[in-house]
Amino acid sequence: MFFPKNNVAVLDLTHAGLFIARKLVQYGVNVTAVDVYDTVDDGTLSELQRDYGIKVSKKAVPIDRFDFVVSPVHLDPAYEMLRSAREQGKDIISHHRAVxxxxxxxxxxxxxxxxxxxxxxxxxxxxxxLADMISRVMVVVLHTSRGVEVWKDGEADMIHSGLSIAPGSILPAIDILKSAEMQIDCCIFEVSIGGTGYADIGVITTLEPDYSIARSSSMASDAKLSMVRHGKEGSDLFLNARDKKAAEMAQELGRDFFTFSDSKELASGLQANLSGKKIVFTSDTINFAVDLNPFYNASSYTTAFAAAGAVALHMGVDTNIIVDVVSGFTGLAGRMQERGLDGRILIDNSNSGMDIRSAEKSLDYGLKRLGNRGTGKVMFVLGEEAAQVCEGLPPEDVAELVNRKIGEIDILILVGERMRSVTHERVLYASHLEEGLENALRLSSRGDLILSCVKCFR
Structure with a gap:
């Protein structure tokens, strides 16, 4: 726990560390904030000094006088201040734990x-x-990569946008709620790469695909398991039955946990299996099927159906409500949502979590969708709006996909400056998602397919 007069260094202001620094000052902590990635503008740094009394630096500072160091889980452990902190036996606390x-x-x-x-x-x-399901019985605040929403009776009201899902962004989200003086029953926070240890219910949707972080010194799955390691007393965990190491850790630590799965092959507390145009929910006590809306790729949402259904049932939400929510679901914007666009078929899979695997999955789904019609060209908009979104979309992965799949694509529009290293006679380039979609629309005709797979904040 932080105490007044503690001297604390907060590393990385880019990924919501500045919110952590500001809040610690309010509790009487002496804070030095280090802009590790040199991405914060001078005006913001001056504000931290002037309005909050926070010492700021763009370079590493001596570690000697600090009681704690607050660092994100993805920071290179060889960073000078982290290395010195370990050598001197200083406590290093993650952004998640600090929040x-x-x-x-x-x-x-x-x-x-x-x-x-x-x-x-x-x-x-x-x-x-989950927010939709729970909102039928209580008032819910939902903070995701879309923004901060208030859910009541199945209807959402966006009250703020622009926050990331870095753990530090939970703090301004809560301040927004306090300023609005809302009476709420439940908060749901989407959090990147782990949990804060404060939740009553923690959900790990899946640990796969795994990837390296912190300059390849550790794996993201290990960071996400902080939700298992640091849960507060009496809290519950919901884990994907595929993630054996999460369940094993929970058992070793004596944590209460429940499992869910979207596969008949995996034993779990709740299964949600896709069967034709239905999703079938099965557990020891329930068995019901839900008809799905045909105008989105439901196979991309089976994990979400299973996880949300498991938590909702645990919280006492009636099965009729779950049926109503799932049957009325039409996909999320940027999450394999299908819709018409001036006579074209648009499959929208542009979001902050998009990676090369989901891009290829979108292409395969789109080709199958178009094949059922027997006509139409394929326009593929692929890339990134900012390399800083999560870990960007590696150009080498894009090049490998292009080499394998270009024969199935009529026009490929690559988005982002880094994608210009990928070349082919069928490739065009765009600076951002909107420009890419405009080009795809201009070069296509009615009945054609436009696939949108750009890594971006929306």
């Missing part, structure tokens, strides 16, 4: 059910489906 400590100290969510959702895939869709 959890701040929430515990501030007690601003006392009496509110707090749910955190992390994982490699299906975070936003799980959190959104």
């Amino acid at each position: 959890g400590m701040i929430l515990s100290h501030g007690r601003v969510l006392d009496g509110v059910k707090v749910i955190e959702v992390t994982g490699s895939k299906a975070k936003t869709s799980t959190a959104s489906l």
Whole structure:
């Protein structure tokens, strides 16, 4: 726990560290904030000094006088201040744990059910489906990569946009709620790469695909398992039955946990299996099927159906409500959502979590969709709006996909400056998603297919 007069260094202001620094100052902590990635503008740094009394630096500073170092899980452990902190035996606390400590100290969510959702895939869709389900019986605040929404009776009202899902962004999201003086029953937070340890219910949607972080010194799955390691007393965990190491860790630590699965092959507390145009929910106590809307790729949402359904049932939500939510679901914007666009078929899979695997999955789905019609060209908009979104979309992965799949694509529009290293006679380039879609629309005709797979914040 932080105490007044502690001297604390907060590393990385880019990924919501500045919110952590500001909040610690409010609790009497002496804070030095280090802009590790040199991405914060001078005006913001001056504001931290002038309005909050925070010492700021763009370069590493001596570690000697600090009691704690607060660092993101993805920072290179060879960074000078982290290396010195380890050598001197200083405590290094993750951004996630710092946020959890701040929430515990501030007690601003006392009496509110707090749910955190992390994982490699299906975070936003799980959190959104769960918010819809729970909102039929209580008032829910949902913070995802879309923004901060208030859900009541199955209807969402966006009250703020622009926050990331880095753990530090939970703090301004809560401040927004306090300023609005809302009476809420439940908060659902989508959190990248782990949990804060403050949640009453923690959900890990999936640990796969795994990937390296912190300059390839550790794996993202290990960071996400902080949700298992640091859960507060009495909290519950919901784990994907595929993730054996999560379940094994929970058992070793004596954590209460429940499992879910979207596969008949895996034993779990709740199964949600796709069967034709239905999703079938099965457990020891329930068995019901839900008819699905045909105008989106439901196979991309089975993990979310299973995870959200498991938590909702645990919280006492009636099965009729789950049926109503799932049957009325039409996909999320940027999450394999299909819609018409001036006579074309648009499959929208542009979002912050998009990776090369989901891009190829979108292409395969689109080719199958177009094949059923027997006509039409394929326009593929692929790339990134900013390399800083998560870990960007590696150009070498794009080049490999292009080499394998270009024969099935009529026109490929690559988005982002880094994609210009990928060359082919069928490739065009665009600076951002909107320009890419405009080009695809201009070069296509009615009945053609436009696939949108751009890694971006939306």
